[in-house]
Amino acid sequence: MLTVDRRAFVKASAMAAAAAAASGSNRALALTVLNNQPEGSPLKWQKAPCRFCGTGCHVMVGTENGRVVAIQGDQKAEVNKGLLCVKGYHVGLALYGKDRLTTPMLRKNGKMVPISWEEAIETIASKIMANPKGFALYGSGQWTIGEGFAGNKFMKAGLGSNQIDGNPRLCMSSAVTGFLSTFGVDEPPGVYDDIDACDVAIMWGNNMAEMHPVLFSRLVDRRTRGEKVTIIDMTTRRTRTSDLADHVLYFKPHGDLAIANGIAHLMVKSDKYDKDFVAKHCNFRKLGPKPDEKTPPDMLGVPMTFEEFAAAVEPYTPEKVEELSGVPAEKIRMLGDLFMRRDVRINSFWCMGMNQHTRGTAINCIVHGIHLMSGHFGKPGDAATSLTGQPSACGTVREVGTLCHLLPGGRLVANAEHRKEAEKLWNVPEGRIAAKPGYHTVEMFKRFNTPTDQGGDITTLWVQVTNPGQTLPNLNRNFRAKKDLADKFMIVSDVYPTATTELADLILPSAMWVEKNGMYGNSERRTQQWFKMVSAPGEARDDCWQLIAVSRRLLDKGLDGMKGKDGKWIFHTTDKSGKEVPIWDWAHYYDVNVDERLFEEYRPFSTKKHKNLAPYQEYVKSRGLRWPVVEQADGSWRETRWRFSEFDDPFVATGKGFQFYHSVSKDDKALIWFRPHEHPPEMPDAEFPFWLCTGRVLEHWHSGSMTRRIPQLHRAMPKAYVEMNREDAVKLGIRNTEIVTVKSRRGEIDLPVWIGGRGDPKPGEVFVPFFDEGKLINLVTLDEYDPYSKQPDYKKCAVTIVRKG
Amino acid sequence: MAISGLVVTLSEDPAGAAALTVLNSEPRLTLGERFGRRIAVVAETPSARDDRELFDELRAMPGITQVDVTFVHLDTEPAVSELSQQGPLVEEPHAHR
Numbered sequence: 001m002l003t004v005d006r007r008a009f010v011k012a013s014a015m016a017a018a019a020a021a022a023s024g025s026n027r028a029l030a031l032t033v034l035n036n037q038p039e040g041s042p043l044k045w046q047k048a049p050c051r052f053c054g055t056g057c058h059v060m061v062g063t064e065n066g067r068v069v070a071i072q073g074d075q076k077a078e079v080n081k082g083l084l085c086v087k088g089y090h091v092g093l094a095l096y097g098k099d100r101l102t103t104p105m106l107r108k109n110g111k112m113v114p115i116s117w118e119e120a121i122e123t124i125a126s127k128i129m130a131n132p133k134g135f136a137l138y139g140s141g142q143w144t145i146g147e148g149f150a151g152n153k154f155m156k157a158g159l160g161s162n163q164i165d166g167n168p169r170l171c172m173s174s175a176v177t178g179f180l181s182t183f184g185v186d187e188p189p190g191v192y193d194d195i196d197a198c199d200v201a202i203m204w205g206n207n208m209a210e211m212h213p214v215l216f217s218r219l220v221d222r223r224t225r226g227e228k229v230t231i232i233d234m235t236t237r238r239t240r241t242s243d244l245a246d247h248v249l250y251f252k253p254h255g256d257l258a259i260a261n262g263i264a265h266l267m268v269k270s271d272k273y274d275k276d277f278v279a280k281h282c283n284f285r286k287l288g289p290k291p292d293e294k295t296p297p298d299m300l301g302v303p304m305t306f307e308e309f310a311a312a313v314e315p316y317t318p319e320k321v322e323e324l325s326g327v328p329a330e331k332i333r334m335l336g337d338l339f340m341r342r343d344v345r346i347n348s349f350w351c352m353g354m355n356q357h358t359r360g361t362a363i364n365c366i367v368h369g370i371h372l373m374s375g376h377f378g379k380p381g382d383a384a385t386s387l388t389g390q391p392s393a394c395g396t397v398r399e400v401g402t403l404c405h406l407l408p409g410g411r412l413v414a415n416a417e418h419r420k421e422a423e424k425l426w427n428v429p430e431g432r433i434a435a436k437p438g439y440h441t442v443e444m445f446k447r448f449n450t451p452t453d454q455g456g457d458i459t460t461l462w463v464q465v466t467n468p469g470q471t472l473p474n475l476n477r478n479f480r481a482k483k484d485l486a487d488k489f490m491i492v493s494d495v496y497p498t499a500t501t502e503l504a505d506l507i508l509p510s511a512m513w514v515e516k517n518g519m520y521g522n523s524e525r526r527t528q529q530w531f532k533m534v535s536a537p538g539e540a541r542d543d544c545w546q547l548i549a550v551s552r553r554l555l556d557k558g559l560d561g562m563k564g565k566d567g568k569w570i571f572h573t574t575d576k577s578g579k580e581v582p583i584w585d586w587a588h589y590y591d592v593n594v595d596e597r598l599f600e601e602y603r604p605f606s607t608k609k610h611k612n613l614a615p616y617q618e619y620v621k622s623r624g625l626r627w628p629v630v631e632q633a634d635g636s637w638r639e640t641r642w643r644f645s646e647f648d649d650p651f652v653a654t655g656k657g658f659q660f661y662h663s664v665s666k667d668d669k670a671l672i673w674f675r676p677h678e679h680p681p682e683m684p685d686a687e688f689p690f691w692l693c694t695g696r697v698l699e700h701w702h703s704g705s706m707t708r709r710i711p712q713l714h715r716a717m718p719k720a721y722v723e724m725n726r727e728d729a730v731k732l733g734i735r736n737t738e739i740v741t742v743k744s745r746r747g748e749i750d751l752p753v754w755i756g757g758r759g760d761p762k763p764g765e766v767f768v769p770f771f772d773e774g775k776l777i778n779l780v781t782l783d784e785y786d787p788y789s790k791q792p793d794y795k796k797c798a799v800t801i802v803r804k805g
Numbered sequence: 806m807a808i809s810g811l812v813v814t815l816s817e818d819p820a821g822a823a824a825l826t827v828l829n830s831e832p833r834l835t836l837g838e839r840f841g842r843r844i845a846v847v848a849e850t851p852s853a854r855d856d857r858e859l860f861d862e863l864r865a866m867p868g869i870t871q872v873d874v875t876f877v878h879l880d881t882e883p884a885v886s887e888l889s890q891q892g893p894l895v896e897e898p899h900a901h902r
Contacts, residue, residue, distance in 0.1 A: 007806070010878045011835070011847055014810030017876035018845035019838045022812045062878075072810065072876035082875050083812070086860075089874040217873060224814050224842055224870070712857040 010070070017072045021082035047074055047623065048530035049520050050088045051513040052701040054141075054388030055079060055212050056522025057088055058623045061514055063533050068092040068514065077623040079192060079526070085213035087701055090710045094513070095534070097496055097709030101509035102538025112507065117539065117549075117586070123506055125553035127460045127489055128159070132559075134452075134459035136163035136444050139402050140466035141171065141390030144518035145527070146598040147544040148396035150571070151464070152408065154551050157426040158561045158570055162413050162438035163458065165404045167466040168393040169441040173789035174355040175386040176398055178364020181285075181299055181788075182372075182671050185410060185609050185662035186398050189643040190347075190383030191524040191626060195219050197381030198347035200338055202232045204256060204367060205353020205795075207759075209240035210698040212351070212387050220244055232335070234259065234327075235353075236693060236795075237723070237761040247331070250762055253691050253796045255325030257359055257677040259332065260366040262321035264674075265313040266336030267373055273340070274375030278672070281658045282372050284309040285671040296787040299361065300664050304674065312674040324677055339374040345381030346371070351389060352695065356794040360786040362675035369672040378645040378658055388523040389702070395521015395528075399611060399627075400602065404438035409605035413437055425604055427564040440790035442783055445472055448488060449481035462491040464543050465510070469500035470703040470773050473792040474746050474783035479503070493543050498705045499773045510543050511536035517595040519619065525611075525626045525640075529619035532590070544598075545589050552584030573597055609662060610651045644670075680796050681784045684764065688744060688798035690728075691765040694777050695795075697758070704771035720772035721754040724801070725763045729755050734803060741802040742768060747779030750804065766801065770794075807856035810876030811846045816868050824868030833859055842870075 043064050050057045058077030062070030071092045073082040080088075104120035105112040115123075128135045139151050143166070155164040179186045195201070195218050208216040222229050233245035234256070242248045251259060267273040286309075288302040304312075318329035318336075325332075338346060348371065354363045368384050376382040388394055401408045408425075411418035419433040426432075439447055439458070445468065450456030472478045482488050483503055492504040495512045515536040519529045536542075548571050555562035555569050564570050573581050575592055582588045596616040606613045612628040614637040619625060625639040630650050632638050642648040644658050652659040660670045684691055699717035700707040707713045722742055724734065734740060736755045741748050751768060761767050768777040782797035813828065815821035821842065828834055828846065833855075837845035850856045856877075863872045 007808070010808050011849065014808050014847045014876040014878065015835065015837045015845060016810075018810035018812055018847065021810075021873065021875040022838065022840045022843040022845045070876075070878045073874070083873045084875065086874065089809075089877050092877075217871065220871070221814075712853055715854070716857065716861075 013072070017075070017082060020075045021073060043070065046531060046533055047076075048514050048533075049391060049522070049528040049624070050084070051091050051094060051391065051706070052087050053212060054390055054393055054523045055214055056391065056520065056524070056526055056528060056624065057084060057214050058528070059084065059088060059091060061092065061533055066534050068095060068534060074623060079522070079624070080214045081218075083214055083217060086699060087707060087713065088214070090712055093710045094706040095515065099497060099709070100537050100540065101495060101497065101501075101507060102540055103509060104539065105507040107505045117541070120506060120508060121549045121553050124462065124491055124550050125557055128550070128554060129557055129559065131459055132159050133161065134457055135159070135161070136439070136448070136458045136461050138441070138444065138461060138463045138466065138468065139164065139166040139397070140464060141166060141168040141388070141393030141397050142465045143392060143396045143402070143543065144516075144520060144595070145392065145396050145400055145602065146517070146519060146595040147464070147547070148392070148400040148402040149408065149598050149602045150544050150547045152400055152402045153426060153570060154547050156407065156413070156433050157423070157428045158551055158554070160432050160434055160561055162404050162434050162436065163444065164402060164438060165441045165444055166397045166402045167441070167468070167471065168390065168397040169403065169790060170356070170471060170792060171352060171389045172355050172386065172393050173403070173791040174357060174360025174364055174786050175388075177299060177361040177786070177789040178368060178386070181301070181361060181365050181664070181673065182368040183644070183660055183662065184664040187394060187525055187611070188383070188386055188523070189378060189645075190385055191641045192218070193641055194347045194381050194383040194385060196222065197345060198229065198383075199344040199381065200230045200232065200346045202234065202346065202348045203241055203245070204234055204348055204350040205236065206349045206351045206387065207235070207239040207241045207695070208349060208387070209244065211389070211696055213698065215387070216241065236765060237759050237767055239759050240698070247334070249327045249331050252324070252326040253693070253765070254359070254677070254680045255327065256354065256363050257366060257675065258316060258321045258324035259327060259335070260363065260370055261313050261316040261677060262318060262332045263336050263339055263370045264366070264373060265316040266318070266333065267340060267370070268310045268313055270336070270340060273373045277375040277377070278373060281660065281669055282672050283665050283667070283669045285673045286312065287675070299788045301673070303665070309672070309674050312676070339370055339376060342375070345379065346376040347381060348384045349387060351387040353795060355386075355791060357791075358680055358784050358786055358793045359675070359678060360791050361788040365673035366675055368670075372670055372672050378642055380642070386523070391522065392520035394523060394525065395519065399521055399606070404440055404444075407433070408602060409607070409611060410609035411605075421608070422605070426570070427566065428570065429565050432561070442473070442478060442785055442790065442792060445478045448490075449478055449485070451485055452487050456485070456488075459487060460489045460491070462493070463500055464493040467494070467498045467500045467703040467705055469498060469503060470776060471770065471778065473778055473781040473794060475776055475778045476747050478783060493546055494705070495540070496705050496709060498703065499776065508546055509538065509540040510546070511540050515540070516542045516544075517593060519595060519599060522624070526624040527613060527619055527627060528624035529616070541586055542589065544594060545583070545586060548594070549584045549586070680793065682782055682796070682798050684798045688800045689764070690799050690801060692742065692744065692780065692797050692799040693761070693765060693767045693795045694770050694781060695767065697769045697771060700769070700771035702771065703773065705773070708771070717771075720751060720769050720775040720777065721757070722751040722801070723754050723757055723759050723761050723767040725761050725765065726755050727763045729753065732801060732803065734801070739804050741804060742766065742777070742780055742799050743802055744780040744782070744797055744799045746782070749775050749777060749779055751775055766799065807850050807853045808878040809848045809856055809874060811848060811860070811863070812873040812875055813844050813846050813863060813869055814871040815842045815844065816870050817842065818868070820868030822868070824866055827866065
């Protein structure tokens with residue numbers, strides 16, 4: 001219970017935090033409070049990035065007697081400036097769900113029984129030794145940078161296998177292929193500062209108000225200060241973002257490509273594109289011919305002239321775009337006029353709407369293209385901003401390269417020079433890294449869920465920090481088939497029971513968030529660091545330790561791959577005196593800072609693609625730094641906000657203005673792509689007449705395995721539902737809250753109908769959130785994916801709605 | 806006991822002034838410094854559940870355009886005991902539970 005003194009202190013802290021945030025810049029006030037705790041108060045405050053989305057808000061975590069007891073928005077954090085969303089507000093409670101996994105469990109005779117860590121590590125090592133090529137590791141954008149780096153090294157430098165992929169394949173890999181195709185290098189050129197400087201914010205299928213509420217708050221807060229910011233919400237359904245938008249443009253699913261091409265068409269026809277910028281800094285590009293019937297054209301395409309580009313966008317008149325997208329022609333003209341203006345700054349935003357798309361690479365490329373053509377690029381407020389869904393999809397997966405085709409620092413496994421560099425940096429023999437990419441996520445799970453004698457060559461799968469049993473598309477095919485396959489073995493490291501642990505053969509209890517040291521990288525290239533603050537419950541241990549312990553066991557069993565060129569173990573670690581620390585032994589894991597040791601090994605990888613990182617200790621001092629972070633003459637480290645822009649990017653040569661120094665065309669120019677509108681692979685028909693779109697809600701983070709255990713959030717949004725348009729409901733005689741079956745060619749689930757609720761789809765469309773493990777909408781979704789990013793489309797498939805009884 | 810720090814943003818119209826009157830008379834709230842339309846507020850309620858409900862009330866109140874959270878105190882014992890009283894939150898327990 002709170003004593004009177006404690007209560008007064010807590011109230012003072014709360015008021016100080018609120019006042020500091022309300023004032024916008026009163027950092028000193030917050031610091032005063034933190035430095036004036038009552039004498040004898042054991043409350044200790046430390047910084048950490050929030051555990052949930054990719055925004056990268058910082059929180060101050062108050063701990064007392066080994067528990068997290070208070071959270072406040074971090075006044076020092078540039079990202080959130082002291083504010084938090086409803087999930088961040090409750091993030092501390094995510095640690096304290098009553099059913100935390102606390103002991104390893106192995107399935108024996110059909111039942112999960114507790115076992116020792118020794119037996120768990122031995123079991124995994126034995127499975128790998130029996131069939132190293134049949135082993136795969138499935139990681140996460142919630143892996144810390146250290147965990148991802150250890151997993152990548154374990155697989156690619158240790159086992160010589162590229163069978164590692166991560167769940168960002170399901171959420172932002174189309175953004176990656178869009179950046180690569182346009183700029184020749186991944187990750188956004190702009191930063192969140194653009195939100196503070198833009199005059200127009202365009203949401204491309206992006207419900208920022210619910211998915212990135214702190215960033216949306218940062219945007220609409222400018223209106224509170226009397227600034228004019230025009231918000232244009234391009235969407236397939238009304239959302240909370242629509243409620244605050246100046247213009248809401250409803251488009252048909254897949255219509256975004258037509259809209260973007262329509263804007264390009266208008267710029268060309270009006271001859272009002274930014275000719276100077278385009279001439280100096282851009283080339284035009286299109287896809288080349290298909291090598292054969294089954295293989296898509298090369299992602300990096302072939303050159304095209306401006307005249308060819310103009311001819312390609314010629315058919316996308318406003319009227320034609322209206323027909324394809326459903327957006328009225330005058331609204332397409334309004335968008336075109338905006339892009340042609342030089343006196344406004346335009347910031348486009350997108351997230352899953354453009355990425356979970358069978359044409360995800362294409363729409364990413366076109367949106368970059370219209371920003372480049374119009375010159376709305378590379379100045380504060382003029383940006384095309386991809387927002388990520390997970391706290392370290394960028395930092396861990398894209399930058400560390402924990403995908404089946406990547407190596408750290410933007411290198412490719414298929415590139416001999418890149419492999420050689422990675423082998424040198426990892427100090428393993430040449431030839432250790434395999435040249436052939438492994439299986440991307442959907443393929444990896446298909447193989448695991450296919451009988452071994454029928455081509456299912458992945459036999460043991462280790463899942464860490466993610467929940468594919470809920471989040472993969474077409475779950476009956478891609479996840480649940482495993483249940484009947486006796487020769488498949490699934491290991492799952494997690495903090496709570498989930499739809500994935502349900503089918504696991506071995507469950508490993510993990511430490512989470514501030515129960516371990518960590519680093520994340522957010523949507524704006526910001527690398528963030530935190531320290532362990534409290535102990536994990538029971539026998540739960542760090543995911544990184546789990547990987548390292550298995551690696552050591554494999555070494556002990558004689559697997560030579562776990563040795564470097566010098567004959568030492570690949571995770572050989574010493575203390576300051578040079579004495580080896582047995583970090584494979586949990587009792588000694590925290591004798592040194594393993595996170596720092598791994599980060600310093602990773603840092604040299606980052607310079608090849610100019611993603612330079614500072615030493616670990618610089619991140620300890622900061623609330624994150626945006627790469628490239630470059631050492632200055634005085635020994636300080638300077639972060640970069642706008643890449644490729646001379647005024648801020650240290651790698652742009654003097655006098656160039658802009659320089660795309662990883663240009664696909666090798667001439668320092670970015671690419672403006674033509675990619676046509678095409679229909680999606682599955683569309684509504686007589687049998688399945690509705691479009692189904694899936695997504696998230698404000699209260700729950702992704703599959704809800706953490707947020708559903710926070711009572712306040714669970715009560716606020718307890719169950720999934722199907723949003724339906726009133727017109728459709730009336731036609732079918734469906735009442736609000738009535739239970740209906742949502743059915744596709746792949747599966748079905750029963751859900752209550754919500755009419756006129758938080759979101760409101762257009763006639764012929766329905767929406768279902770995916771947070772509810774009791775209502776697995778991914779039994780229904782389609783597993784078709786973009787041919788380049790391999791990212792599935794969770795936003796469009798055909799379903800029918802059937803009344804019960 | 807739950808204590809949280811909030812930033813409440815009022816609208817510019819008469820509804821904003823009316824909302825301020827309501828906030829001033831609300832016993833669960835302590836109003837702090839005002840910066841233009843933004844006002845620092847501390848909410849004090851018997852439980853985290855009440856805190857959340859108050860947050861929702863504020864968000865829905867005419868004249869209030871935005872409620873941001875800056876601080877929350879998760880008093881150890883109530884938070885944990887509240888969780889333990891909930892029972893399994895997930896409605897379809899997994900086989901290995």
